Amino acid sequence: MADPRRRRLRYAYGPYAGGPDPLAPPYDIREAMDQIGRDVMEGSSPRQALQELLRRGMEGRNGLDELTRQVWERRRDLQRDNRLDGTLQQVRELLERATEAEREALRNEDSDDARFREMQLDALPNDTGGQVRELNEYDWRSSDAREAYEEIRDLLGREMLDQRFEGMKQAMENASPEDVERIREMLDDLNDLLANHAQGQDTTEQFGEFMRKHGEHFPENPQNTEELVDLLAARAAAAQRMMNSMSAEQRAELMELAQQAFGDPRLAQSLQQLDAQLQGLRPGEDWQGQGRFRGDNPMGMGEATRAMEELGQLDNLAEQLAQSYPGARMEDIDLDALAEMLGPEAAASARTLAELERELQRQGLFERAADGSLLLSPKALRTLGQSVLRDVADRIGGRQGERETRRAGAAGEANGATRPWEFGDTEAWSVPRTLLNAQLRRAGGDARALDVSDVEIVETEQRTRAAVALLVDTSWSMVAEGRWVPMKRTALALHQLISTRFRGDDLSLITFGRHAQTVELGQLVGMEGVYMQGTNLHHALLLAQQRLARQPDAMPVVLVVTDGEPTAHLERDGEAFFDYPPAPHTIRNTIDGIDRLTGMDAQFTFFVLGDDPGLAAFMDRVARRCGGRVVNPSLDGLGAEVVSDYLRKRRR
Template sequence: MADPRRRKLRYAYGPYAGGPDPLAPPFDIRSAMDQIGRDVMEGSSPRQALQELLRRGLEGRRGLDDLTRQVWERRRDLQRDNRLDGTLQEVRELLQRALDAEREALGNEDSDDARFREMQLDALPNDTGGAVRELNEYDWRSSEARQAYEDIRDLLGREMLDQRFQGMKQALESMGSNATPEGREALERIHEMMSDLNDLLEHHAAGQDTTDEFREFMDKHGEFFPENPQNTDELADLLAARAAAAQRMLNSMSAEQRAELMELSQQAFGDPRLAQQMARLDAQLQGMRPGEDWQGSGRFRGDNPMGMGEATRALEELGQLDNLAEQLSQSYPGARLDDIDLDALTGMLGEQAGVDARTLAQLERELQRQGLFERAADGTLLLSPKALRRLGQSILRDVAEQLSGRNGQRDTRRAGAAGDATGATRPWAFGDTEAWSVPRTLLNAELRKASGDTRKLDVTDVEIVETEQRTRAAVALLVDTSWSMVAEGRWVPMKRTALALHQLISTRFRGDALQLVTFGRHAQSVELGELVGLEGAYAQGTNLHHALLLAGQHLRKNSDATPVVLVVTDGEPTAHLEPDGEAYFDYPPSPHTLRATVAELDKLSGMRAAFTFFVLGDDPRLAVFMDDVARRVGGRVVTPTLDGLGAEVVADYLKRRA
């Protein structure tokens, strides 16, 4: 008999429908490449485009700019809300409490000694440090006053240690006053630790092997170092960072405050040994770690008074924020996102900031790993052929959506125009004009439904009947690169058009031969990567004549193919090529330039080339000229919108080769 508990363990599998895919990568490579490609086409170098992407961030992820802004806001708030004289203020309050209590006690005495003591109190220096120093040997009449004075010395000692050793202040507070046996015992342990620490650092600075000495030191005094450094160098790094922050705190105070605090430090715990050991430690650390910021300062102007330890940590935090800002700026030579201290970033700005920065670093590594960039011989970063293909796929997909969205328009091609059926089938791709294989398409749909997908028919189900290819085309795409194309916002649409056509031909019509030709003052045949990365430059001239010469060379090289010439321009021909190779420019167009251009059109027309002129803008002179030459060579004139340029060129190409 079957176990009834087993019958309950039934599982069903289906598409995940509970929100974003938890297994999806944290970034979209395709979207990233689209953004990089757009910036490159607008004139940025690939490196600049990559940096701009990292600065902007991705959908749902903050970029470097947002993280940097948050760093500076944190820095601003820290300086705006706080001030550094908290310890001085607390000492002044304790001193005033001690003096008030002592004067009250003396006022209740009727003796010459009491009057003399009152005179002593009245003669105290005006500065707090000098007053505390003068009272070091004073014999207090009031127990409350004596306790307040002892509190001053304990406070100063705890604050000095809190500047340099994490958690020391709280530990000492739990042990009570220095006047108690426990407090005195704790203070002696601290003096011993400071002496051993200075000896260790001195030996290490002298080049001695301190491995064993460091181990003995940590076994004896490890309680004072919860960070658990692993060697003397790590210990020196830790202490130097805090000592430098303490020095920056002093630098940030006024000269009077600084002098007052230095005077008071001699009274820490009523024992000058601590100040002496601290001075020795600072001198050694400055010699061992001169690269720390010992000279910096910060301007604090808030209302919240901070103690010495708290103020030192604030200066240390400012230093960390400055380092993070530099890391996030990526403006120094050899900068990498892996340079960013993710632990510090998370500690300062929260967990999400660390996640965002880590995602950007992963994106940068993934783009490099997938080979989407390559280096030219001169070391510059270029988009790789793989990146150009991905960019072309994305743009061609947009073009396909535009074509499919036309108001009921569709091409009517003769069945079998591409050749006789071979008997094989393959998945449909954009640009295919062959007939569907109905049996294979329906079978694919049923197989998909069996996996749980409820859609009746999807484009991914479609398979077409492969046919023999009967014809091939030689296509020359001539694109205007004169300054007006840049100035009027036609630069990027022109490049997107070239990318879409190149992607279509290289993936669906591999037998066709495409030549890209740019023309400004001169014309030149270019590779796709050159065109995509081409920067707009101010140069007068629209040399269609030269471009047609290069198109003719391409068509003659492929004389067995159907010749197709596609021209994208926004201006009349204003330049032509002279026999000596120099370009002649004149505006308005000279009759000589127009005659040379028309003559070259006639030559290509004699080769039975099919012409389409894509006219951008609304220049009436250009419209008249293009209408005239189109009638002369039997071509077409199309006046697309900028958004529709790519779709018009691709549709015209498909129509020409059908």
């Protein structure tokens, strides 16, 4: 007989149904950085780019926009499908059942008392609350009628308790007078506890005694009086919002009916006292709000209160997901509430986005400025620069089969000659010459495989340094004509090339609008367009002259990117003068700045954007004066033209 322990086990395979896929990758940092980089290059600030990524989400994970849509859809469905008068409707049905049963019983009696009772029933008030009150002392002839009426009072008591205490409606079903008395005692003890707490007394021992005595009614298991107040205040505020959402007639009926709960007005009075104390202890809760319910599903008072609580949670989630308040962070999102409202998939998406935001900051891709704004870090700028430079290199072309190389420690460019190695030399070995020397030596009878005397190094000549000033126009026309982003991409590509391939060179980034300023790469990338007229090339040339003059051993290179004639210059007092069309003394000051740099042997190239014939003619005259070049690139080709021009000058 086969051993049952060796019996083959059977397995069933199917799709994972336990929530988010545990094997799914949480996020792709590289893809996230690429998306942020594209948005920054399109003119968004780093903070806006990060927020846009979080709103869009990543592949396989919903973004904040989609989660917010689901929150509002859940909120809409809750209000569309339900209405708040379920308790009133139940009371009316029970009241009708009681009076009909009583009338039927009275019709079978042939007595003056029966006729008198029929007159009492006919004289009942029109409103439901008044009818229930008037029938409180009525001596029912029908046992069915009496049972229905008692059910009304029981229902009202259970619904009122269910508004404020979780699970109380089920616990008080078929409640005995002793059960009702214990609830009244609990409410009295609770009101005493809250009154002492409101007066600033230490209620630690009183709270402990209260929970030992009545803890069964609080499955949430609060640990102190403050937690108990938080719990009760949230429910009481939701109950008040539910009342606010009803019509005036409905509110009046419920308030009237509340006095009949369990046949004793003391319950309603205790609950009113509790609500007043909670509102005083937690005035920050939403006690005034309301919701508009217009569906067909009638909800009881407890159920309606929970619906109001759910609406409040959905509103809080919508605010958290919007991330529109100062200092907002993804960690603010209540993942437990999100899972409860929208399911585990939604919570997993929000958790992934929060982890992504933390990881981006942990890896140093963002840093905060002194004013609290978010900036791209040098590491992030290098990543973006690599991407942009690759795009520019693809446009330049002409490098088939050539690899990017870096020679650590190289002090110059190889000139084709070699020489024997000497102590202290750091240049690269010439491998062919070194191996040839070793072979010749061994042919002469020396058995050593390699000797220091065999080594020859590659001779180099001192490489020429370049001091580059990139002057970029930041006047409003650059933004309005769609030239803002190509300008930034150009600066990024040139900065990346110089910082990685020509580290001995110096690059200055100078922006010029109404005024000019020297900026860091991060400032330029994150710069937002501002409506301000003025193209102060004169000021930019002065700053370039100051920067280049500090490096007399470097070849000065001035690259100007602009889309307009100079319309502003810097006065002696430091103020900018602006006029359009360009004033003659603005042109004279600008030409004077170009002449000063020409005297320093600066090499000029002017990249003229747009097709303004007046600008083209002006730049042609300026280029002839300083021996420079004028290039009229397309927007897509601007970066390639600037980088190509720099490399051309560098080779020269």
